[in-house]
Amino acid sequence: xxxxxxxxxxxxxLPDVARLLDVSITRxxxxxxxxxxxxxxxxxxxxxxxxxxxxxxxxxxDSLKGTIIVLADAGYSDEDLIVxxxxxxxxxxxxxxxxxxxxxxxxxxxxxxxxxx
Numbered sequence: 001x002x003x004x005x006x007x008x009x010x011x012x013x014l015p016d017v018a019r020l021l022d023v024s025i026t027r028x029x030x031x032x033x034x035x036x037x038x039x040x041x042x043x044x045x046x047x048x049x050x051x052x053x054x055x056x057x058x059x060x061x062d063s064l065k066g067t068i069i070v071l072a073d074a075g076y077s078d079e080d081l082i083v084x085x086x087x088x089x090x091x092x093x094x095x096x097x098x099x100x101x102x103x104x105x106x107x108x109x110x111x112x113x114x115x116x117x
Contacts, residue, residue, distance in 0.1 A: 002042070002079075004040060004042070004079050004082050004083050004086075005042050005043070007082070007083060007086040007087060008051040008052075008053070008082060008086050009052070009053075010051070010052035010053070011042050011043070011049035011050070011051060011052065012049055012051070012052050012055070013049050014028050014029070014039065014048055014049070014050065015048050015103060017037070017055065020055050020058060021055065021058065021059065021060070022058065031049075031060065034065070035065060035068045035072055036060055036064065036065040036068070037054055037060060037064070037065075037068075038050070038051075038054075038068055038081055038082055039048050039077040039078060040078050040079045040082060048089050049099070051082060051085075051086070052101050053086075053097050053101065054097075056101055060099055061097075061100050062100075062102055062103070062105075062108075063100055063103075063105035063108075064100060064104070066105070066109060067085070067096075067100060067105065067108055067109055067112055068081060070112040070113055070117065071084060071112050074112065074113075074115045076115070084096065084112075084115075085097040085100075087099050090108070096108045096111070096112075
């Protein structure tokens, strides 16, 4: 099991993401292409999946897209940015994904922007 698989507790295969968001599978692929979601291949069968915590109350976590774009612009791959989002940060009292889910996007974006320098 890779580091990213260990960090993220629950993974959702793309068809499950489509069901939770009540959209077509092609829309899920578009969300990934638009950088609203990030996906990696996990598990023994290397199925493309999204961290379950990217979905909240039937929607993609608010502010996730902008954060993914900032991290991608800093050169992070999908796997790298997922690791960053799910790694504990004592100065945050949790993980960046937790802060985004709580609506603290400004602090997370500021930290993500510093990674580009």
